[in-house]
Amino acid sequence: MTTPPCHPFQKLCCISQSGDIHLLLVATGPHILSLDLKNGGIVSKWPNDAVQSAERQSLEELGNGIVDDDPPAKRRKPNLSKRQQDEQEDDSRDSSISVEFVSERAKGQRRKKKKAVEPVLPNVSHIIATLDGLRVVATTAEDKCIRVFELGSSGQLTLLSERHNDRDKFGDVYALPLHPSLEKATALPSKPQLQKTKPMKPSASELTVHTKGNLEALRQQKLQNASASKKTAPTFEHRLILGHVSLLTDLVVGTDPSNDSREYILTADRDEHIRVSRGIPQAHVIKNYCLGHTEFVSKLCTVPDLPQILISGGGEPSLRIYDWLRGTCVAAASLEEDLKHLISSSAFNGLISSGIRAVSCIQAMKVRDTDDLGDVIMIVVAFEGIPGISTYLFHPEKCLLKQDRQYVMDANVLDIVLLKESGLMLVSLDNVHSPLSTKEPTSHALAPAIRVFGLKLEKFDGEQQFGWVGYDPATGSHGTVHNGSFEDIASKLNQTLQSNDIRHEIELQSATKPNALYSPLGEFLYGLENLRKKSQGDGQEQEAEELAVTHPEER
Amino acid sequence: MDWSTHYPAFVCPDQDMEAGQPRRMSKQVEIADVGCGFGGLLIALSPLFPDTLMIGMELRTQVLSYVTNRILALRSQHQPQPQSQTQQPSTDPSSLPSPSPPSSSFPPGPLQNISALRTNTMKHLPNYFHRHQLSHLFLCFPDPHFKARKHKARIVSAQLNAEYAFVVRPGGCVYTITDVEELAGWIVGHFSGRKVDGEEEGDDGEETVGGNGADKTKGVEELWERVSEQDLQSDPCVEVMREETEEGKKVSRHGGRKFVSVWRRREDPPWPDEVC
Numbered sequence: 001m002t003t004p005p006c007h008p009f010q011k012l013c014c015i016s017q018s019g020d021i022h023l024l025l026v027a028t029g030p031h032i033l034s035l036d037l038k039n040g041g042i043v044s045k046w047p048n049d050a051v052q053s054a055e056r057q058s059l060e061e062l063g064n065g066i067v068d069d070d071p072p073a074k075r076r077k078p079n080l081s082k083r084q085q086d087e088q089e090d091d092s093r094d095s096s097i098s099v100e101f102v103s104e105r106a107k108g109q110r111r112k113k114k115k116a117v118e119p120v121l122p123n124v125s126h127i128i129a130t131l132d133g134l135r136v137v138a139t140t141a142e143d144k145c146i147r148v149f150e151l152g153s154s155g156q157l158t159l160l161s162e163r164h165n166d167r168d169k170f171g172d173v174y175a176l177p178l179h180p181s182l183e184k185a186t187a188l189p190s191k192p193q194l195q196k197t198k199p200m201k202p203s204a205s206e207l208t209v210h211t212k213g214n215l216e217a218l219r220q221q222k223l224q225n226a227s228a229s230k231k232t233a234p235t236f237e238h239r240l241i242l243g244h245v246s247l248l249t250d251l252v253v254g255t256d257p258s259n260d261s262r263e264y265i266l267t268a269d270r271d272e273h274i275r276v277s278r279g280i281p282q283a284h285v286i287k288n289y290c291l292g293h294t295e296f297v298s299k300l301c302t303v304p305d306l307p308q309i310l311i312s313g314g315g316e317p318s319l320r321i322y323d324w325l326r327g328t329c330v331a332a333a334s335l336e337e338d339l340k341h342l343i344s345s346s347a348f349n350g351l352i353s354s355g356i357r358a359v360s361c362i363q364a365m366k367v368r369d370t371d372d373l374g375d376v377i378m379i380v381v382a383f384e385g386i387p388g389i390s391t392y393l394f395h396p397e398k399c400l401l402k403q404d405r406q407y408v409m410d411a412n413v414l415d416i417v418l419l420k421e422s423g424l425m426l427v428s429l430d431n432v433h434s435p436l437s438t439k440e441p442t443s444h445a446l447a448p449a450i451r452v453f454g455l456k457l458e459k460f461d462g463e464q465q466f467g468w469v470g471y472d473p474a475t476g477s478h479g480t481v482h483n484g485s486f487e488d489i490a491s492k493l494n495q496t497l498q499s500n501d502i503r504h505e506i507e508l509q510s511a512t513k514p515n516a517l518y519s520p521l522g523e524f525l526y527g528l529e530n531l532r533k534k535s536q537g538d539g540q541e542q543e544a545e546e547l548a549v550t551h552p553e554e555r
Numbered sequence: 556m557d558w559s560t561h562y563p564a565f566v567c568p569d570q571d572m573e574a575g576q577p578r579r580m581s582k583q584v585e586i587a588d589v590g591c592g593f594g595g596l597l598i599a600l601s602p603l604f605p606d607t608l609m610i611g612m613e614l615r616t617q618v619l620s621y622v623t624n625r626i627l628a629l630r631s632q633h634q635p636q637p638q639s640q641t642q643q644p645s646t647d648p649s650s651l652p653s654p655s656p657p658s659s660s661f662p663p664g665p666l667q668n669i670s671a672l673r674t675n676t677m678k679h680l681p682n683y684f685h686r687h688q689l690s691h692l693f694l695c696f697p698d699p700h701f702k703a704r705k706h707k708a709r710i711v712s713a714q715l716n717a718e719y720a721f722v723v724r725p726g727g728c729v730y731t732i733t734d735v736e737e738l739a740g741w742i743v744g745h746f747s748g749r750k751v752d753g754e755e756e757g758d759d760g761e762e763t764v765g766g767n768g769a770d771k772t773k774g775v776e777e778l779w780e781r782v783s784e785q786d787l788q789s790d791p792c793v794e795v796m797r798e799e800t801e802e803g804k805k806v807s808r809h810g811g812r813k814f815v816s817v818w819r820r821r822e823d824p825p826w827p828d829e830v831c
Contacts, residue, residue: 242714284778
């Protein structure tokens with residue numbers, strides 16, 4: 001191998017600002033790039049080299065190079081979703097109307113052992129933009145930092161604030177003001193000191209304690225020194241909005257189609273539930289649950305043109321479509337066979353990491369079909385560690401969900417964005433790992449890190465239908481697509497994304513255990529299979545029995 | 556969810572057996588005992604509401620099989636006619652005797668209205684009940700989880716109280732009892748939204764949903780109101796909860812104290828756009 005591998009683009013995010021500005025944000029390792037979707041050029045890169053070296057230094061000073069040696073995915077990954085209320089005209093910068101949801105994914109196990117390692121910049125795990133496209137929020141995985149950027153009219157990223165979160169919590173959703181107010185941020189840290197003077201009072205006497213375990217807990221509580229170190233609350237303003245008992249996997253915001261001033265928060269967890277709660281400040285009022293998944297719910301997706309529809313994907317793998325306001329499932333499909341088909345047509349089989357099959361990405365947009373069925377939603381689905389995508393068509397009026405086509409890629413799909421206006425689909429690929437594997441380094445020549453597709457109306461199965469036409473960087477060829485030519489932008493994007501300025505070289509470490517599903521990088525890029533419940537639980541709490549998922553309506 | 560094996564006396568008569576379809580019930584469950592233990596509460600409540608279905612929910616497999624056997628044995632003891640030769644106690648609900656045709660002897664025999672199932676209620680409550688299905692939900696002598704870092708595992712929290720509000724109908728109640736004073740304070744704090752003496756700030760789970768100090772927005776506590784002492788006096792459920800549960804008896808024997816609080820579900824608050 002001549003060139004070391006580069007970090008793939010783990011997250012894509014498209015932004016339309018007012019006017020005609022379309023930008024693509026790309027996260028590659030610890031970097032965020034903004035690209036102009038008109039000319040494919042890089043507008044801005046964060047952190048730039050100056051910032052980076054300064055941060056490196058401060059990291060070294062701060063921690064003396066000491067970090068937890070947990071593998072990255074063992075830590076919580078902040079999960080972001082956000083909305084901005086319709087206050088765009090009122091361009092008051094410090095308006096705290098904007099609320100951002102931060103939900104946390106976490107794995108419970110934490111090891112206390114620490115060792116000195118080379119400080120590394122934390123990887124960006126999520127990027128999301130406000131509705132008006134003026135602010136961007138990004139989170140990093142290892143240090144659980146939430147950063148807010150201003151996005152200039154030509155796409156420059158300017159860091160506005162950063163907040164570090166070190167709470168060991170999961171399953172909860174917090175609201176944070178988009179712009180932290182300085183006064184509150186400084187007022188909060190004094191709190192923990194006050195409480196240290198509180199006398200320690202055991203909460204039970206021997207009279208009230210019944211079990212051996214409780215007795216032991218009580219004994220320890222008594223031993224505990226009043227000065228015992230306390231977990232400190234985040235030093236920034238935050239408000240608990242709602243909580244699940246189990247790990248949260250995704251969060252989207254829905255709007256009541258008959259009353260667009262009423263918003264709901266839709267949250268998914270690893271225990272097969274999707275909860276529909278009222279929006280802030282009434283998120284404690286649960287409207288209903290969307291049930292029916294039999295494995296963890298990995299992904300939620302709403303369609304801007306059809307606000308009543310929620311699409312969800314899970315670890316079965318399956319796709320379910322809900323009328324979320326009523327809590328009813330209007331269509332569902334098992335994707336097991338489609339996934340098998342995709343794997344067998346990818347021509348890489350033999351390498352497949354067993355057990356991997358969760359839906360990792362869902363994108364949807366309204367297209368108009370030609371067979372007089374009215375609106376049709378095109379749903380694009382990617383699976384964890386699979387080099388290809390599967391598309392589905394959903395007819396809302398008929399509640400009909402059918403499989404459409406499959407597109408094989410030369411590397412595993414990481415993220416997808418659809419650009420409705422221009423009829424483009426961008427797919428980021430994992431060109432570091434071998435296709436169908438989440439831990440073996442690839443032996444193939446480096447695949448492009450991103451592939452561009454254009455929506456085309458063409459004959460398929462004897463009918464005029466929409467399909468995706470891929471831009472081939474080698475030949476530059478494509479067909480005539482629906483919205484004119486995308487060749488130009490595709491070739492420019494490809495050129496830009498392969499340039500040396502944005503390469504973030506990495507060293508691919510091999511998996512620590514021989515039977516591990518992921519390499520350390522793979523765990524960061526994928527990691528969904530960690531949500532799957534292990535079949536043989538350790539002892540008393542047999543989760544398997546709880547999987548006898550029931551539905552109250554079926555009484 | 557197929558309830559017919561739990562309450563054979565309440566299966567609708569004259570149904571065609573459809574493959575894969577649970578049989579329709581004449582009633583739905585309205586009372587739930589979360590962490591029912593050995594079933595003392597259910598057995599004592601059963602004659603108080605003979606026409607109301609009650610379910611005990613228990614996480615521990617062995618405890619569940621005990622309470623299931625106990626209920627079946629009691630049912631067959633109370634069988635008016637000696638037709639109990641088929642009623643063998645069984646641990647597996649699926650092998651229960653098939654529902655007998657609703658007897659001409661209406662109302663159903665005693666203890667036909669109680670049953671128990673094994674589940675993790677903290678996780679799966681919405682899988683068993685639809686919105687506003689329950690009139691009574693009991694949380695009797697829950698695990699106190701003394702360690703601060705375990706407080707998230709407590710059965711009362713801002714997060715879970717929102718789920719209880721989903722399954723309990725407006726006017727319905729959550730009944731709580733504990734012998735641990737600190738936990739009693741915790742429960743009151745989390746249903747009322749008020750900080751309670753002795754509760755340490757900064758602990759996990761200390762926050763109330765929606766409420767944070769000076770913040771005026773209401774959290775989950777706006778869905779609950781405490782039932783007055785006077786109303787509790789006239790509620791037979793409270794007496795049963797104090798005296799008939801196994802834990803309640805144990806605490807009495809030890810001379811311990813019992814802290815009761817009952818919370819009535821309010822109507823959902825109006826949407827902000829309904830207020831203006």
